[in-house]
Amino acid sequence: MDWNRMGDALYDGKVDEVAALTKQALDKGHTAQEVLNQGLLMGIDKVGKDFKADLLFLPEVLRSGKAMHAGMDVLKPLLSESEGTALGTFVIGTVKGDLHDIGKNLVGMMLSGVGMEVVDLGIDAPADKFAEAIKEHHPQIVGMSALLTTTMDEMETTIQALKDAGLRDKVKIMVGGAPVTQDFAEKIGADGYAYDAVSAVDLARVWLQS
């Protein structure tokens, strides 16, 4: 199997070609795990590195992400749940009372673009919605966003609710949004703060590797 060709197709964001090459690799007798590790993950790794090096731009990364997912759709039925979400699962939402989602969407797209499984709870998400998502999807990371100073305190409420439900220690919690700062993140007991979408992806990667 020409893994370089698959990597190139993924890098160039060729959705159909990546799906076709994924099927072809399986037909040739490669296991789903091999296709994932040799083909898709290698390709998306180069995308991430080149984005960091300013060689690729956001929309191109997202296009590669789409191609990655086209390959994953083929492989998923053949992989165990943990293998299928090899790069991690990230639950993300805008907290209760806040209807802003541009930044949150961007973070979600970026995470998805680098191959992570993203569960988007949308806007105005109350604490119990986050709790249910943790139970259902077993994410490693939960991301919360708020744009308003009036709603950012809802993040603290949500973290408290997760503690009460016994779920807090199952996940890392990342917070972000215009009024949020590192100090605030520490004060409310979050594990980390990301100042923009790219730093959110970086932080998620660090956490998932450790």
Added chain:
Amino acid sequence: MDTNYHAHQTPQFRVLSDRQIEKLYEATLECLNRTGVRVLNAEARELLLEAGARVDGMRVHIPPYVIQDAVAANPRSFTLWGRDDEHRIQVAPDQVYFGPGPTCTHFVDPQSGQRRKTQRRDPGLTARVCDALDNIDYVMSLGLISDVTSSLAPVYEFAEMIANTGKPVLPWAYSTQNVSDIHQIALAIAGSEKTLRQRPLFALFSTFQPPLVHTDEDVANVLWAADHDVPIVYLGGGSAGATAPVTAAGTLVISLAGALSGLAIIQLKKRGTAVCIGSVPQPMDLRTGRPSYGAPEMSLYSAAMSDISRYLRVPFMGTAGASEDKGLGLQAAIESTLQVILSGLSGATLVHDVGFLDCADIGSLEMLVMTDEIIAMSRCIMRGIEVSDDSLMLDLIDRVGPAGHFMAEEETASRCRAEIWAPKLMDRNGWDGWKAAGSQTMKDRIQARLHEILAAHEPPPLPKQVAERIESILQQAEAREEAQEAKG
């Protein structure tokens, strides 16, 4: 299809109306006929006399038809080649290229950051940096070399430049002997006289002296160049209030009269020689009397000269990226930005002097690197806006719909680079991102980029035998100078 409709129109900054342009051109013709020019070169006086000019000592009164003939004879468009084909430029009205300027006495040492006399290696450094910068299209030296035999400084300068860039180079010369040496170096690279004539690797940069003087040396140099099919840039100033009338219109007449009478001399020598006329019309500073490169009037007058040149269909050399600042400071950024945007929008062909500080006395590679980014921003604006069925993207808008987003659409990925400019030096991080990237100032980033280029950029290498040939041309020139000194 739509009729009478431009899908893509470059924004243009026009200073003069059609009628004003004609009036200025007619006034220039009258000035050249009535007042005439002082021509210190005998061959040029002879050429003008034969063509119908009245010659009175050194003063030559040129009738309008000689000028009009010269304008008609000049090619509207010609190509300047670099050592590598991809960097050739089409010198024609409405094409806009940027490059540095020549002969700065001082140079900012890229290592120490200190102003010092220009050294032999500096033009090579300038060429290497130009070679690496996307928005610099041709090379001039930013320095007058102080540590070689002074009469050969322009030859060393050319040798250093051409070895360090694949882009076209614009040398200047003190003497026809210099031009000949420079031509020999270009021949060594081109391989044959025929190739060099067909694909000129350099254009000779030469100047006239305002008001209304053509020196013996400069004219001899351009006549030599014309004889050898070397393209020529012929440029001069006119400092409002000092070497030109205090009015903008009067300064334009002085600038245009110098340029067009020079063009006439060149076309009479060899009809069809490729010439780009040029001008750095600026106001005298009212406090110091110095010509002011940084003055907004310089950009205004230059834009007017662009308007006139476009009307005449003669390529024009303008000026930008040239500051009065003494180092890379706020004044440099302000002056450079204004000059670059106005030069670009006015459509000057060869915009030069990028990298000047202290009114042309200091050459600065940092200024060159900074202005490269300013040019990139200006080119973004010069591009204008494409309005077409394709670019309106109504189908995509309909597909994405209200409250959707466009970021992950195929059209966005495939067109983002062409549509949205990505800065190299401008910081657009948020505060935390900026801190995480090292809290660098613009100046820090400019210096980092400069040092990265100087450390890592490799211009196309000269073949070994060509480099040796150039070295032997330089040695012969030295031996000749020594012999002449011994004689004289």
